[in-house]
Amino acid sequence: RKAAYAALRDLAPETRDGHRVTVMVNAGLRDDVAALDVTGADGIGLFRTEFQFLVSATLPQRERQQRLYREVLDAAGDRPVVFRTVDIGGDKALPYLVADSAEEENPAMGWRALRLALERDGLMKAQARALLEAAAGRTLNVMFPMVSEAWEFDEAKALFEAQRDWIASRGRRLPVEIRYGAMLEVPSLAYQLDLLLPKVQFLSIGTNDLTQFLFAADRANPKLAERYDWLSTSILRFVRLVSDQARAAGVPVAVCGEMGGRPLEAMALIGLGIDRLSITPAAVGPIKAMIRSLDHGALQARMVDLLDHPTRDMRAVLADWAASQGV
Ligand code: PEP
Ligand code: MG
Secondary structure: OHHHHHHHHHOOOEOOOOOEOEEEEEEOOHHHHHHHHHHOOOOEEEEEOHHHHHOOOOOOOHHHHHHHHHHHHHHHOOOOEEEEOOOOEOOEOOOOOOOOOOOOOOHHHOOEHHHHHHHOHHHHHHHHHHHHHHOOOOEEEEEEOOOOOHHHHHHHHHHHHHHHHHHHHOOOOOOOEEEEEEEEOOHHHHHHHHHHOOOOOEEEEOHHHHHHHHOOOOOOOOOOOOOOOOOOHHHHHHHHHHHHHHHHHOOOEEEOOHHHHOHHHHHHHHHOOOOEEEEOHHHHHHHHHHHHOOOHHHHHHHHHHHHHOOOOOHHHHHHHHHHHHOO
């Protein structure tokens, strides 16, 4: 099987009826970029920039951040890289950074990610400079985590644009294009998509956090791990809602949570109109194999019917259907 997946490296993730899916990988450290060549993925759909902070005993200074981003872009070559600004704080607390943050009772829904970054804007400004300078002469894709209301995206983008203007005023080279996106992992944002979609170049659904917030179920609590299924009516209908609105607005939407790396889940997502996945590198082979066995038209029709007539065990229904189709 392993050899079969290796053979898939140079084959496109395309369904039997010719629908091309973009399959990218999640990464966070310099060496993760090697996964691009190993798997034949289309790019890095989620680069978790906080990893550099988490593995460091002291705050990584701007020069160090910039060096990492440039190395990643160099290694990726023509393949796109989506840099997510730091998702720290809360359960990813850094002692050297948030010394004044008190213990939080619910850190996952606490002072983290964009919430912290917009208030501690020195940190975000340094990261913006590092990203903009690292991507001089290239395309910069930047994505903000934990956006809960559309105006938070506006503030984060404005902060980047101010740094861009500063770099330009010094006569230094800028990225040829800056593409801004938001993660959709806090359910409240789904009810402001009409406000958000005209402003973003792309969206990425983070199903890890989304699931915990949608079900009010701690993603790290083993007692809850088996209770709610990614293939539940609520998650699937949520994804459909976002996917339909994004398509109508012409905004590409990816899924970058772990859900997308599971074949049956990825199949359901593709049937709901998601045609970009960013997944753990080990999942690329199995997901490509699944995609190449699909009839996209039949799958879409099945998903419409299934979400109109849901059952308690959507997983079983989808597994039966996949087996009947030879997926
Ligand atoms: C997510 O929440 O789904 C996600 C991709 O981000 P992280 O797992 O880093 O929170
Ligand atoms: Mg998340």
